[in-house]
Amino acid sequence: MSVIALAVTGGLQLSPACADDWFNPAFLSGNGQDVADLSRFESGAGQAPGVYRVDVWLNDEFVTTQNVRFDEDEHSSAPTTAGTSVSRDAPDAVNSATGYVSDDTGLVPCLTLKWLKRLGVNTGDNEALKALPDDDDRCLDFRSLFPGASSHFDFSTQRLDLTFPQAVLQNSVKGYIPPEEWDEGINAALMNYTLTGDRGRDSDSYYLNLSGGLNLGAWRLRHNGAWSYSDYKNGEHTERWQNISTYVQRTVIPLKSELVLGDSSSDNAVFDSLGFRGMRLYTADPMYPDSQQGYAPTVRGLASGRSTVTVRQNGYVIYKNIVQAGAFEITDLNPTSSSGDLDVTVEGESGYVQHYTVPYSTVPLLQRDGRTKYDLVGGRYRSGRQDKNAPVFVQGTLAHGFAGGYTLYGGTQQAGRYRSVAAGIGQNLGSWGAVSADLTSAWSRLADDSRHQGQSLRFLYNKSLNRMGTNFQLLGYRYSTKGFYTLDEVTWDAMEGYQYAWRDDGNGGGYHYEPVSYHNLRRSKKGRIQMNISQRLGDLGSLYLSGSQQTYWNSTGRDEWYQAGFSSAWHGISYNLSYAVSRSTGLAGDNRLLSLNISVPFGHFLGHDMAEHEALNSMYATAQSSRDQDGVTRIQTGVSGTLLQEHNLSYSVMQGHSSTTGSSGSANVALRGGYGSASAGYSYSRYDHRINWDVSGGVVAHADGVTFGQALGDTNVLIKAPGARDVHVENGNGVKTDWRGYTVLPYATMYRRNRVALDVNTLDMHTDLEDNVQNVVPTQGAIVRAEYGTHTGVRALLTLTYKGRPVPFGAMVTEKASGATGIVSESGLVYLTGISKSSEINVVWGNSENENCSAAYKFNDDDENQVVTQSNIICKKSS
Template sequence: MSNIKKVFTHTPVYFAVLAAVTCFFPAGTAGAKPSFNAAFLTDDLSDADVSDLSRFESGGYQPPGNYLVELSVNNDFVSSSEITFTELKNKEGEPYLFPCFSAETIMGFGVNIARPEELTEQDKQCFPFTEKIPGSEYHFDFQKQRLMLSFPQASLSGQARGYIPPDRWESGIPALFMNYFASGNNNSDNTSSYYVNLNSGFNLGAWQFRQSSSWNYNKSKNTSNSQWRSLMNYVQRPIIALKSQLVIGDGNSDGSVFDSAGFRGVRLFSVDNMYPDSQQGYAPTVRGMAKTDAKVVIRQNGYVIYQVYVPPGPFVINDLNPATSSGDLQVTVEEKDGTQQQYIVPYSTLPVLQREGRVKYDVMAGEFRSGNSNQDKPKFVQATLLAGLTRDISVYTGTQLADKYKSVLVGVGQNIGRFGAFSFDVTHANSELADGSNHSGQSFRFLYAKSLNTTGTTFQLLGYRYSTKGFYTLNDVAYKQMSGYEFAPDGEDGDDGKPIIINYHNLLYNKKGRFQVNISQSFDQYGSLYLSGNQQSYWNRSGKDEWYQAGYSNSWNGINYSVSLSTTKALEIKERDNMLSVNVSVPFSSFSSRNARSNDAFNNAYATFSATNNSGGREAYRVGVNGTLLEDRNLSYSVSQGHVSQQGYNGSAGLDYQGTYGDFGISYNYDPDQNQLNYRASGAVLLHENGFTFGQSINDTTVLVKAPGAAGVAVENYTGVKTDWRGYAIIPYASAYRNNRIALNPDSFNDNTEIKNNVQNVVPISGAVARATFDTSIGIRALLSLTHNGKPIRFGSMVQETGSQISSIADDDGRVYLTGLPLTGKLLVQWGNQPGDQCTADYDFTRQEIKGPLLRTALECK
């Protein structure tokens, strides 16, 4: 393959001019190869007046160079990238463009390359995949700037769908950040309260430090108190080779096997997000037999969730990503001769189920940390292991070890086909309580899930746990006394100055049996019904804690409505509390014409109504209006008026703004007892090598947009996020280990802003501050009339500003349109390959008045 000696980066303006040129050469014309006189492109110019355009004589030709394209592989989007295209010739000697990828990049797409060690150095740099891999092909849509690669199934390495090679995962940039949340209220009875929460962090490579603290202040009529607390401090980093995360410091253990427990120590655990979506959670392995080259289509609840082409013989599909947690899979094998095979693979799942071959672990050692002053801080070790076996069986086990507590758990789970999925485990524990007594007991847990497709019924979770009289948890053993009250932390006393009771424990009444249920029933267009609830019984006490809720919801012509009934019975309270609730939401758009603008304030407003009635005779009603304003719909408002029986009227009004530099809100509430003013602010400040950037609150993983000089540019799909006056912005949240498409909205560019490629792609690790850098040209837009020796420069001449490298092509009047042009610089004009086929023009527009968005002027090229 020939190497390209000179590479041009082509601008959108270049594509527009080139399209005008190439439209004279229709591609794919049958018959003899056409010959074209370039002078026909002008009215009365001689051949000498036209730049050398012989390279365009073949229909559909585009020059080699670097093109910014949307790249996809086998119909899966990969990234928006700058790809080098080299010029090759077909058997007829006609030139065409070939995308240049290194062999390593091709293998990164999940494609096998036979004997890569035998490749020449040239093939390693620009791998001829269409020659080396039979059946592979590509299509370059020049007008849409899309490059689509296609590789046959037989050449793929078996990587799961959505797989992103770890070498693309970014640790991000060194950065220091702080999230803040501040709120306060002032009441008409001269009481007030204020709260501040700070979450800060520092990233250096893959290491990440995190710190969380809070401050609260309460003022009543006679007293005031305040408290500053450090909540969590820890260091973390991913261990990519193990697909795991290491945490040193404060944290919480996983709650899928044992109850989650706070700790201060060290934890190493498997991270599901490091696997592609098609490998996360549980899904059955689909096996079958194809008689010919066949297409396998898998549907769930009527929707296609997987499609693949397979060769003759047995096939195994183990990278399914079901759309829901239950719903049988319908497999169709479409043979090459038109015949079909169809069969059902039943599917239901539970949290403990794992895919075949997957092993998931969690190990931690440290000090028990609950934040409860009534509990000690015993040192303990916890380890859990879950493994997916064949026949849709999963096994799991775990242990908790402390000085006064030892427990071990074993369990099994299985997708049992059309009967659903279940799991069963037993835990044995030996405990020493606060009074010195020793206890030994067991706890048995059963979980079940099933979806009945024919009736639309889903048993999302049906569970029961039974514990013997001598069974206690690690949380129970940590208590300093057999019984006692738990109070709110210091500084959070009630209005009367007394501590607030938030919990009560008595180890003599340990838990006995717990039943929980969550069932939903769909009626298609007629709405859906749900039932959920639980009940808990205790040893040495009669009665149970009970809570159940049933509800129905539906929509009609955009109007949403729901009704629910709940019943609650606490063990220490004799009477049962029943409550009926009705909610209705009506969009104002239901009363407007279909041609009304979608961003109109009227069409973005809703009227709401709610009513509740409980068994104590308390009735409450509320009507209100809420909606969004501004072009980006980032200003929300709400106004409501209500009435409560035996209390009187109440009301509220509020505004919330989600902007570039944070979120801000204010509201006013009143009732017969008092009036209250509430206010809040939240956001983040990020320190990086280019300075400080303010923005919305960061959610663990974030992206810093760097578009120097491009102020006020909106970021697509992130409400209220725009670049600051320097061209920087904080993307408040990003998906770890996933491709994140960061796009700047071209409609928000000002007249002096040009961005070479408004789309960047980043794949950050969890907790990273990734950076999306955009190549900006901040300058004027100019339509320049260039002359050389008293005549317009030749049609098709390449014009480039030597400093910024921006370029374009001259039209038949010697005019060239350039964007992002600096106020001073030098233009290089080339119309051929000979040394004399060029000239230069120096310019200085600093003293020239620019009227409107476009500068029009003439320059002489020498």
């Protein structure tokens, strides 16, 4: 306080002729020789030139976080570091001589030609910039080149605001990131694994899915395979390994395209999606800022009890897991292709089996005026089925946008026994939604060598009526003449046939080989309608209706699948009433299921809806009742919830009763951890007792070692924070660094900025981060590295003396091993973090040879384990 008092009463000298302030550093001590050279602080609010890591904003829109070089602003009216006096002009003052707007730092960012282009500034119309090469790294006077441009550096928040007149900015869509910022990632090997097991009285089954590959520069090698094994107590067993896909992929940035070599699938915008082994080159929509995401497949269903859900696409099992009784939704599918109907089987432990098809197709993406989208495919047809042949085919599609919201599109398919040509038109109808219509003509030769020719007319519609709360996610109708066939149908080896699978009858009778699907080419497809509609009813809840219907020539039967439901909540209690029906031609009977689900939160009704009661607030009481087409009624009740700080441990305990099979029950627990995920469960019924479990995760081998983590997505982030172990990642459920400070954050968004932040509250007492936030922009399939500067070591409060007196106030201290720095207080104290257990410090308080010293130190084990270690160190003249 005495120093402050002296500064106020005697250290402030004001001149009546000038509003400059000057502080005499001698007043910080009784002897001016005990004070370091503080001339660098004379400028008051001015800052030193150098490189700062800042958030860059352009016209109030965030651009990036990056190291930016700042130079002294020669035109600034703000103070500089040259020892000038402090002017009390307001921030962002206008220099009367130049007209430039400046801030109080006295600094201006160094913007090169590359920086200007990155910001979207139109440099091509500026004569002074046309002659400069693209790699010119000189700092440009952007304020004189573009009158009206300015910068403001908020040093306290490390934010740089750049302002450019809109006239000099190229037209760009909000959120667009230029290709120069795209990160193709590091070289690495990666693998995903999922292993599930199910053991019961009559059978044991196991399923292993492995997917992984290599990243080398822009190239991605991927392989996806699955092994399944079933052992039945009647002596039968099945075992199979499926090579789902193997391919090489890379981005072609100049074409804004993706190249795929190997096993993949064609697009479904014009023709039905087909699996193939060959080559595909196509426009990559995510590279464009105006990309429109297609319809994502969501599988809804009703489970009469604890059931196994299996989803197949193009003959491959792409999803298999166990769900509890009631309505369920599967929204995290990873289909093998961008379309292709999803074949869904729901098999209950009681033997009740549902089988239906979820259509998966979209309205062809409308293109902006002048934009062209293409897709080229050549290779051999691939289905994963033994009863289909594999012809060589080529396919090409093209779409182009025109003024008025119109898009013309078309394409062709060519194979040895098949030819087709398609043409269509789509339009954005504004408030009326989007619509498309196309006509396809096909010439086919089937398995019996019969020749056919026909046409197919398709109409698709997509619309969200936000004001009315109505969403027509997809409405479509397709009419085909009697002689129309698709390339997929032509590949059948026989005109008709069944596909079989083992099924449990649910009554203790064991497993039987039963048909699960049927095809008959003599009954060609006629009309098909599909829909997915939802309607909000204000505070009352919401209604939804999904379904499809397929009719055939030469047959009175039809395939149908419908599901309707109503969802709502009352005083915290949520409930859902659903009804589903499905039937397929060629298969006996149909499936109908009526279900009611209720969920009651414990914390809300017990008055503990507070943060300190997280475990109770996340616990729910659930009840479910269903009735099927045979009049069988099932009731199930239980509790479920989550535990742990990140809610990454989930549990459920259920007890049920069936009107035919009696009592049943189950208990399940699942954990998402830093090294993967695991779950286990037990269930029982009158005829069976089962144990199920699964483990999943991902492994990445990179230049710095091997890192285990949760299951990887298509695009991922490798977090590198050496020495920062067990640090949690924000918004990463259960994701935390390993013992070396590494982890993988899965499911990054490609070609978009991803904010990756470490939770500083989980750092241990010996670790500090320079910056806990990084931003990355990965390309498709990349593993990008987010690297954090860490200081791991001792936190120390040192008292430094030199020649029997405290080291001068303001002296700079640097620890040799770690590079940690600090400034000495008026009593010779300095605080350093992340320093070594034993090393050397250097102290400098002036420019002369006699104004520095150094000292070696060594802490013992007890000092290292303290939160802050205190020590007295004698500094000696540096040699």
